[in-house]
Amino acid sequence: MTEFPIASDSPLLALPDAVASVPGSPDEGLPWHYGDPLGEQRAAVDDAAVVDRSTRFVIAITGEERLSWLHTISSQHVAMLPDGTSAENLSLDLNGRVEDHFVQTDLDGVTWIDTEPNRGTALLGFLTKMVFWAKAEPRDGNELAMLSLLGPRTADPGIPAALGLDVLPTEPYAAVALPGGGFVRRMPWPTDHAYDLLVPREKLTEVFTALTAAGARAAGTWAFEALRVAAVRPRLGLDTDERTIPHEARWIGGPAEHGAVHLDKGCYRGQETVARVHNLGKPPRHLVLLHLDGSADGRPEPGEPVTAGGRTVGRLGTVIDHYELGPIALALIKRTITPETPLVAGPCAAAIDPDSVPQENGVQAGRQAIERLRGR
Incomplete structure (x- = not known):
């Protein structure tokens, strides 16, 4: 932390x-x-x-x-x-x-x-x-x-x-x-x-x-x-x-x-990294909202790992209680992890809010240019 x-x-x-x-x-x-x-x-x-x-x-x-x-x-x-x-x-x-x-x-x-x-x-x-x-x-x-x-x-x-x-x-x-x-x-x-x-x-x-x-x-x-x-x-x-x-x-x-x-x-x-990810790649992680199990004994701490099936798939950020949503947190999660994946953060079961997942399905301009050069 x-x-x-x-x-x-x-x-x-x-x-x-x-x-x-x-x-x-x-x-x-x-x-x-x-x-x-x-x-x-x-x-x-x-x-x-x-x-x-x-x-x-x-x-x-x-x-x-x-x-x-x-x-x-x-x-x-x-x-x-x-x-x-x-x-x-x-x-x-x-x-x-x-x-x-x-x-x-x-x-x-x-x-x-x-x-x-x-x-x-x-x-x-x-x-x-x-x-x-x-x-x-x-x-x-x-x-x-x-x-x-x-x-x-x-x-x-x-x-x-x-x-x-x-x-x-x-x-x-x-x-x-x-x-x-x-x-x-x-x-x-x-x-x-x-x-x-x-x-x-x-x-x-x-x-x-x-x-x-x-x-x-x-x-x-x-x-x-x-x-x-x-x-x-x-x-x-x-x-x-x-x-x-x-x-x-x-x-x-x-x-x-x-x-x-x-x-x-x-x-x-740092501009080269920004341009490369934007034009050719996708970020390895993305920031999402997690819903935490409020019945758990205690709360996780910022910086703790988020796991799926015992494997670390992310890093926990701010953990807090919301007046409507209950216990929630931000987390940097591997981009390949879907909202349906059961997660654990400290003592709590956790789930990704699907509405918080960034839409990263488009093909970047740089990648399109490479494909055109290859005749695809």
């Missing part, structure tokens, strides 16, 4: 009924729930809820060449990213394996990047090392802290008014500045109505309290993670390992496809 550093405790842990996340987890230092984790999930889907995600590591990049420079060292097409928009992005190693996943927003001359707390220092170090002669200046941007706002009632006038806005952004990845500093951006996951708020760290409690006073329910990381798993959205270090390539984790696609790897660009580290 991936180790995560101890994070500074969020001030929101001092709120009534706040229960801290499990020690050693990636969300250590944040509220796990406020006494009703399943009800908090339901509010995030049907009503409005606000989640503390303030341990996300934030990086700020200034300089007139920040976008063209970042374009050359990452997987997403961001050279012409318009002001007030965002994109998901990856940093890959030379073999095309995923090292970092991050969300970036360009607003008012600054590119803001947020990533996993245990990867922020390494990512900042990599970016700083890669500047060379480019007019780009990465720095620690943790003066901003993240909250996530979920649910259809976020459109009610009181919610944006609590942030000093008339309305919230309507298009995925769109971002607008907040009057008190920071910004809000629309996200396409984990629900249909999802926003990330990056607010001045010293105003974290103030903004959170204003949103709950406006009708948003306080929800913990349990709620966010359960909805993320149900949406089959991976989290670096939990649902990926050191061998994961972008195709396995559903990160292929530009911003319009809600992906992190644009296929119409090249010249970035």
Whole structure:
């Protein structure tokens, strides 16, 4: 299992009924729930809820060449990213394996990047090392802290008014500045109505309290993670390992496809692997949703093997209880394993959700070209 550093405790842990996340987890230092984790999930889907995600590591990049420079060292097409928009992005190693996943927003001359707390220092170090002669200046941007706002009632006038806005952004990845500093951006996951708020760290409690006073329910990381798993959205270090390539984790696609790897660009580290898999092959594994037997004595742990007939066929990722689906998990499973295959994960019987299996039956363009050359 991936180790995560101890994070500074969020001030929101001092709120009534706040229960801290499990020690050693990636969300250590944040509220796990406020006494009703399943009800908090339901509010995030049907009503409005606000989640503390303030341990996300934030990086700020200034300089007139920040976008063209970042374009050359990452997987997403961001050279012409318009002001007030965002994109998901990856940093890959030379073999095309995923090292970092991050969300970036360009607003008012600054590119803001947020990533996993245990990867922020390494990512900042990599970016700083890669500047060379480019007019780009990465720095620690943790003066901003993240909250996530979920649910259809976020459109009610009181919610944006609590942030000093008339309305919230309507298009995925769109971002607008907040009057008190920071910004809000629309996200396409984990629900249909999802926003990330990056607010001045010293105003974290103030903004959170204003949103709950406006009708948003306080929800913990349990709620966010359960909805993320149900949406089959991976989290670096939990649902990926050191061998994961972008195709396995559903990160292929530009911003319009809600992906992190644009296929119409090249010249970035790891691009050869991405192009080879896309044009000629298929990924050895794919990310799927597992349903776990809730009657089992205990739950499996992230990183444990998933087996079929005693043979390891995959790696378990996030394990969580969902308010409707019960115990569920993400897993990287060998592509040849079908949803009908009985699986075991730790003490639990497990089954692949058939709706979560990627459709990979088409013939790639590169393979078609080879067949034409062979006269087939």
